[in-house]
Amino acid sequence: MSTTNETSRKKLVNALNEELRNNSSATILFHQSIANKLGLNPTDHKCLEVILKNQPITAGELAEITGLTTGTITGVINRLEGAGYAFRDNDPQDKRRVIISVNQDKAKEEIVPLFSSFSGEIYKMLSEYTDQELQLILDFIKSSNRVLLEMKERMSNTY
Template sequence: MSTSHRQPDPNEVYRRYLSSVVLHAQAGARACDLGATDLYALNILELSGAMTPGELGARAGLTTGPTTRLIDRLEEAGYVRRAPDPGDRRKVIVEPIGKPAGLDTVLAPARRKIGDIITGYSAEQREVLFDYFARAAEAFQQAADEMER
């Protein structure tokens, strides 16, 4: 009797991975008393720096009204502030000024576990992984932009 091991379906593996990332982000947001979009917007600002409300809304996939409410919530919580745009004082930019106090604690277990996985790879394998992450992030952004058009 032969036992054959079915190779995992790469599409299924990848979909499970993406679903897990999204579910973790949602759980992290809830643990910090934030909505998932609020935490996502804070991440955008932390990674990219200050930007106009329109830019933030576009990157978060929101229209004008929800973007305004998002910024209001984040401003009231002390995570962002609206400031005059130094390049054009008629415009406003949204600046990150804080993050939820417990965010690093909430995210620490996943960061540690993923760090352990990554350090298990050779330097060459890590180079491939990080190349993939960078290129995949750009591909996802481009695909999202195409969907918006």
Template structure:
């Protein structure tokens, strides 16, 4: 348990909220700059990141799951990544009816080298931290990924109430031209 209580804890939680918002915004801007540099859309870049974490080639349906896109949009995303040379489509050896999306190793190696040039030695960010502190960061990031996934699902299902619209729980205010 922490040594913080009362006011000090509230201040730290407030600071964490502000820093978290700044972190998300700075990462979005960084992601946009990297995507621009590579001639990709930011969503394409994030998909490419996610594909490098998969154990092997995936279906376009899996790309849709990873990105939250419809299968049609995922197909167009794969088309763009294929034109850029980062992925290729190949037949599944076990089921020739299936088409898999595979990353192109040479292009992924270039992609990783670019990240290394940008990030330098990212492990330097964690120098001086004890194993318990690193474990706390990893735990926080895992919980954040889980929480974000749950919130994305809520938003996409329309289960987010907009208190300003006076509607029942589960109602949403959609953006113009969009339906919940």
């Protein structure tokens, strides 16, 4: 971790910071364009992913996992239900409990194709790295995710 040139290090850190910012813009705009196709917004679309991974799930559980307020979550579920991607139902185990499930057929038919060429491009890109390089990148992305989630938590608690 020794640096021969202070200035070039600074330039590198700033360049990376700038590219990470561009990355968050590109991610949001990419998901916005997907969400547009589906008649949803990026948050709805990401919540759909969370429901898919955790279904059946209650609105409260979805709020907890995503860190969104229950008010926001109600709007999200209304839009997902309106667009036919998810539906509310009574829990057969406990009739007073409302659970949310994904309309698998519709999700598979309309969403998977939008992502398949994207996955292909990502796999192609990863093939150009050695195992050791991939491990370094994996650790970096994990650390970034930790920071993002911590900041989100802090934001929900302090402001």
